[in-house]
Amino acid sequence: MAKIQYNLTRGSDVIRDGMYLELSEAGTSPFRQIAEVFYSDVTHEFSFSCYEGCIPLKEIEKLIHEAKKLLPPTKQEP
Template identity: 65%
Template sequence: MFNDDTEYELSRGSDIVRDGMYLELTMANTDPVLQLAEVFYSDVTHQFTLTCYEPNIPLAIIEDLIEQAKKLLPPIEK
């Protein structure tokens, strides 16, 4: 993900403590890793939540994060 020469990365994972999955937005090439935002999908409530850890994240980046989370996080129904 790119915006104004800033490179972003997405990471997907599961969280057994919170009982769900997350998609995490980080700034690329930072050490330590700079976590910007996270979308979490709860297996308990079947709802998404957005948490921002840094201010002033471009709206287009947040919109892309949310769109990707909708595609990548909910369980596949058969």
């Protein structure tokens, strides 16, 4: 049995007014999104959505860890 490979993809969502980091299964057609962390520019909060059952905890931990680093805006010092 082949081991499932996963991808992380970061993007901007103008409709929801924020950014996301999504976990997907690599090499699937059609695209298979597994889970997502969303950062709202309106509320300045993170939310987590899961679209599949039985996801390896390691992959969820990686998704959350990377989202905390990559999603919130950084402030530029003058």
